[in-house]
Amino acid sequence: MAKRQIDHAGHKDDTYVVSESLSDSGSKVEDDGVGENDAPAIFLCGKCRLPFGDSLSWAGSDDEQNQILLKRVNDNVVIGKEPFVSGTSEELRGLVVNLTCRGCGFNLGHMYMSTPKSLDYKRSVFCLMVENIESYVLGSPDQQMAAVDREERPVTLEYMDNVEQQMTKIKSLAVTVGQRLLEIEVDLQCKSGTT
Template sequence: MAGHINTHDLSRDETYIVSESSSVFGGTGGVGDDGEGDAPAVFMCGKCRRPVGDSLSWAGSDDRRNEILLKRVNENIVIGKEHFVSSKRQELGCLVRDLSCGGCGLTLGLVYTSTPKALDYKRSLFCFSVEHLESYVLGSGGQQVAALSREDRPVTFEYQEDVEQQITKIKSLAVTIGQRLLEIEVDLQCKSEN
């Protein structure tokens, strides 16, 4: 995730962060108790598994509403064209737009375009419902290294140099053995003539 090409970006100069704590769905990239930083996570649609964003654009989380907030998402997110007033009791007066997956159409969350003061921290952020997302942490323990036999390994410069050194040693050994056999053969011929 080096950069975001063709991304939606609704971030503002000032962003309120609800929670920067690490969770199953990302983190801030801070240092944990073990001294190592959190690995980046990729967030995917819970239905079709298309990637929709990553933890490099993390803005926080709202544990009470079971949401994560991102500053940017990729081109797999479709932002609804129509604004509507949120019908949730705790969000009365909020003007929002749907966020849906560009692959399967599943509604994944909301973008708040107008909020009361208590919800200003959500304005212009991509708010995803955790129950509609899957996540994948880069470098997670479930990964396996392919066990390649010597015949299946790709030829690299280091490998090629190693093979050439071994061939040179084998040639030198073969020449030495050949010379020794020649000496033995000459010795045997001399003994048989006498």
Template sequence: MATKEKSVGCQKNKNKTFEVCSINSSAVEEKLFGRADKEVEEDDDGPVVFICGKCRLPVGDSMSWDGSEDEQNQIKLKRVTNNVIIGKDTRFFELNKRSVCLVLDLICRSCHSVLGMVYTSTPRNLDHKRSTFCLSVANIDSYVLGSGAQMLAAEGPKEQLVTVEYRHSVEQQLTEMKLLVVSMAQRLEQIEAGLKKGCDEA
């Protein structure tokens, strides 16, 4: 994702409107927050935009990051865009035999794909899940801001690179033009001399 870009634990999908990648939630979290013993690199990638895996509509960004759930292959965001609709039908979701939750689906406004879920009722040990939007990594992609590499050429006529061959060509053309000017000047002098002689004889 930039001319020299770092992946966010992902592989690029080519021939897309956006340059997108599949997400590794642990890699994203490490990239966003790093570790105390690591220095922040000056050329680190910019914020990550999360988009619907089907229609590429933006659904959230890393500025709202709230962690990841590797066991469920989910990322958690504090906020999402208006492109995400919270479903109305509550359903049971069983994390394991002792952890049955009630959830609402998160749906893409454009293509109606299910992007993840919101927990509405959980056992006490899972209460932290109820305050976030949990997006399924399998159903979203990501785009790193500032990762574009393609640029249009500068406007105006193309400038010729000054090479030895180009300089030699220009010098040769100038020499030919000088010879032509000298030849025309000599011819003009001859014509003027002829006219003057004719006038004197008359």
């Protein structure tokens, strides 16, 4: 029986990798081509928005379970140490561990450690629940504006330069108005002193 192994040691970029030695024959996974023709998508924790993976490690999706499957995630996903039996029917039971967010502890999904034959395609793959994650496509302008609120927008050098230019104009206008008021005051004093 072929099996997949998770390897974390020795990777410079702190990622978990699933080695490919299991055939996908008979799997229910639908590979909808994410990452092949489209811009890459980044996947984030649905609660704290910590990034944990991208569509370049896409392994497919399971529409029945509302899951996406990834071959690779970064160190922001914590793989549980206590396996438990999952599934309601005898033929779909498997031994799984929870996948949680390192930042907030939110449940992102699970990973099958042992499966019945019908679920072999999910063994040692990161099964992430769509309702518990967020995603955005790189280079998508509408996502960029939606992700950062106006008050929370980071201060950039370009933004600071623009603010300084506006402040200089306001200071100049204030000095001009102040000088004009002083002239009017002097004129009023001169006129009231002569009458």
